[in-house]
Amino acid sequence: MLDLDLHILRGQFELRFKLQSDARVIALIGASGAGKSSVLHAIAGILKPRAGHLRWNATTWFDSQRGVFVAPHERRIGYVFQDSRLFPHLNVRANLDFGVRYVGTRERLLERSKVIDMLALAPLLDRRIGYLSGGERQRVAIARALLTQPQLLLLDEPLSSIDRSHTAELLPYLIRLRDELALPMVYVSHDPDEVSRVAQQVVQLSDRGATCT
Amino acid sequence: MFGLNEAEWAAVALSLRVSLVATACSLPLAIAVAAVLARGRFPGRSLLDALVHLPLVMPPVVTGYLLLVLFGRRGLIGEWLYDYFGVVIAFRWTGAALAAAVMAFPLMVRAIRLSFESEDPGLRAAAATLGAPPLSVFMRVSLPLAWPGIVAGAVLAFAKALGEFGATITFVSSIPGETQTLALSIYNQMQVPGGEHRLWPMVLLAATLSLLALLISEWLVRLHRRQDAG
Numbered sequence: 345m346l347d348l349d350l351h352i353l354r355g356q357f358e359l360r361f362k363l364q365s366d367a368r369v370i371a372l373i374g375a376s377g378a379g380k381s382s383v384l385h386a387i388a389g390i391l392k393p394r395a396g397h398l399r400w401n402a403t404t405w406f407d408s409q410r411g412v413f414v415a416p417h418e419r420r421i422g423y424v425f426q427d428s429r430l431f432p433h434l435n436v437r438a439n440l441d442f443g444v445r446y447v448g449t450r451e452r453l454l455e456r457s458k459v460i461d462m463l464a465l466a467p468l469l470d471r472r473i474g475y476l477s478g479g480e481r482q483r484v485a486i487a488r489a490l491l492t493q494p495q496l497l498l499l500d501e502p503l504s505s506i507d508r509s510h511t512a513e514l515l516p517y518l519i520r521l522r523d524e525l526a527l528p529m530v531y532v533s534h535d536p537d538e539v540s541r542v543a544q545q546v547v548q549l550s551d552r553g554a555t556c557t
Numbered sequence: 558m559f560g561l562n563e564a565e566w567a568a569v570a571l572s573l574r575v576s577l578v579a580t581a582c583s584l585p586l587a588i589a590v591a592a593v594l595a596r597g598r599f600p601g602r603s604l605l606d607a608l609v610h611l612p613l614v615m616p617p618v619v620t621g622y623l624l625l626v627l628f629g630r631r632g633l634i635g636e637w638l639y640d641y642f643g644v645v646i647a648f649r650w651t652g653a654a655l656a657a658a659v660m661a662f663p664l665m666v667r668a669i670r671l672s673f674e675s676e677d678p679g680l681r682a683a684a685a686t687l688g689a690p691p692l693s694v695f696m697r698v699s700l701p702l703a704w705p706g707i708v709a710g711a712v713l714a715f716a717k718a719l720g721e722f723g724a725t726i727t728f729v730s731s732i733p734g735e736t737q738t739l740a741l742s743i744y745n746q747m748q749v750p751g752g753e754h755r756l757w758p759m760v761l762l763a764a765t766l767s768l769l770a771l772l773i774s775e776w777l778v779r780l781h782r783r784q785d786a787g
Contacts, residue, residue: 429682431683
């Protein structure tokens with residue numbers, strides 16, 4: 345259950361956004377500049393909203409009235425960035441294992457070998473980041489996020505940095521993720537067609553707030 | 558080689574020791590100060606920035622004198638160091654290292670700070686979402702990515718320390734075998750009537766050492782880049 349009521353203010357940009365949803369895969373769509381990424385940043389804790397609250401199941405991550413703000417590294421969120429943000433000084437294997445040491449003793453639902461298998465990463469493990477294609481980068485980024493055992497996966501236009509002919513190659517991986525892992529996701533996209541294949545609930549972000557369909 | 562006598566080789570060895578100790582000891586502090594200046598937004602930041610740069614713009618003799626006032630046997634810090642630890646640094650080679658470190662510090666901080674400032678903040682955010690607390694993000698992402706700047710800063714500081722003259726001679730004087738570094742030794746030789754012919758070997762060696770330092774730094778940075786690429 346995602347329950348958020350956010351007032352985000354960043355320079356000239358202002359956004360008020362409310363959402364309560366039980367859907368396992370929520371898609372946020374809207375024109376660029378509507379604030380989709382800002383909402384994801386706020387959920388992850390990279391951006392601190394000016395006011396409002398943000399709850400995930402029984403946990404409060406942010407509540408301006410009670411003065412609660414949980415730091416991003418304590419939220420157990422997986423974040424797949426638009427530009428993948430792999431660490432250029434590490435190879436694929438080290439990127440994948442970056443977050444593993446912070447998982448601690450909590451239950452590891454996502455096995456390393458299974459994740460590597462599912463995203464077909466075995467042949468890439470020893471490669472340097474500079475030698476990966478756009479689609480490969482995003483697969484590594486998704487696996488890296490999954491291996492931190494997140495309770496919620498945020499995907500910020502994971503297909504947009506990949507050229508059109510290769511998006512068809514990555515989409516099936518995302519659908520497998522949804523069906524095989526039963527992992528809750530918030531998926532941001534500007535492409536209604538892409539969204540209709542992945543999401544259960546679609547939330548449209550416009551200049552003024554949000555509408556659900 | 559170079560036709561140097563024993564005393565002159567001792568000056569060279571002392572110079573290398575002073576410069577190495579100065580560079581190695583100030584590097585952690587320089588990294589911390591560079592990170593604070595690159596990222597921090599706090600009152601007094603401009604003051605800290607100015608303070609760090611002071612030895613670069615002040616006459617070296619002034620820096621040397623201030624060091625003497627602070628770290629001399631009767632100095633504010635020097636007296637305390639002696640009373641509690643029995644440590645004396647004025648007129649010792651450790652004092653020469655301190656003078657060299659202070660003089661080279663601004664150059665070191667500048668190079669490292671540039672690296673931190675050019676870092677992509679997106680990578681830090683990504684590391685945080687992977688569960689890394691702020692200190693881990695710094696150690697595992699920012700620091701390795703700033704490596705070329707750190708190497709450049711360290712080598713620059715080493716070269717500067719090797720040639721440090723004004724603050725050193727003011728603070729620790731020019732004692733053969735204790736504080737007379739290569740630069741001071743060259744100066745000393747110039748004062749000897751008809752001693753110029755002994756100068757050239759040392760001048761040549763000083764130039765060679767500086768050039769070597771620059772080449773090594775260039776090589777280290779290139780090695781790093783090659784690792785990044787594949």
